[in-house]
Amino acid sequence: MNQKAKTAVIIIAFPAGYALLMRVIFGLDIIKDFVKVMSITFFLAVPFVIGFLTVIVSPRQDAAKKKYAALAPWVPIGVFFFVTVALAIEGLACWIMILPVFLAFATFGGLFARYLVIRRKKRPNNLQVSMVMLLPFVLAPCETLLPNLPARYEAYTYADIHAPAARIWANVVRVRTIPEQADHGTLTRFLGFPRPIRAELDYAGVGGSRQAIFSKDLVFKEVVLEYADQKKMRFSITANPHDIPSTTMDKHVVIGGDYFDVLDGTYQLERLNDSACRLQLYSHFTLKTTFNFYAALWARWIMKDIQNNILQVIQTRCEGKL
DSSP: OOHHHHHHHHHHHHHHHHHHHHHHHHTOGGGTTTOOSSSHIIIIIHHHHHHHHHHHTSOHHHHTOHHHHHHTTHHHHHHHHHHHHHTTSSOHHHHHHHHHHHHHHHHHHHHHHHHHHHHHSSOOOHHHHHHHHTHHHHHHHHHTTSOOOOEEEEEEEEEEEOSOHHHHHHHHHSBOOOOGGGOOOSHHHHHTOOOEEEEEESOSSTTOEEEEEETTTEEEEEEEEEEETTTEEEEEEEOOGGGSOTTTSOTTTOBTSSSEEEEEEEEEEEEOSSSOEEEEEEEEEEEOSTTHHHHHHHHHHHHHHHHHHHHHHHHHHHTTOO
């Protein structure tokens, strides 16, 4: 292996190895009260350091280039993601959701390293580099002081359906099997989430037991809390994370887990005119992270995608297109 190839390996392997080490340390249960993967520190400080290390170990003529400093850190980030997914350390869906943040802060780290190289006309010494590498451990204890209380959110969707209310409602309370070709989920399909299969209800009234069955052996147990025929049905949603196979959803985004839970769902039917009704479907969910401001964006997108998918199936069936 020539010197140029050896340098390239170091530029990629050193920061990628650091990232893997941080993932292992932040995933240890014995220190979860101080550091954890689902934290601002891991999502921001770790990629910053990865970007910094990538540029610092690069040849000076490359490190001084703005474009190189901004984009080169993406390579070890990609290697890190590939290895953790290949070894089933993390799920693909989880990484897709945090990838934009990782890439952005890796770029910040790379540009900061470039600034130091240009300003000082030389590389930072080993002590200074070591201090940057320890940044996640400095910030992690500070993050434990941030509030980590569950926050409640709503995902609202609706569809205007040209069909009688009775026909629409019949398709609401019990959703017969949805064939794969009728499934129009986009974001959830891209993330590899389970798709809706059918919904069963034993009694159309308060106290009725409903089951929402998804692919990959995912089942939500629901209880009807409020019911008005052809007008409204509100139901609780319960998912036992211990009953969900580990291959179904990543543990960091599993419903009913430590960070994300769905509380309830509501169907509400409103007549628009003599030939059309508006079917509304909304749900409430909770998040418990120190970065709810970001996690809520993805959670709401996912919930809306699931709900819009179901509404589209109901609309197609009621309007006689399926």
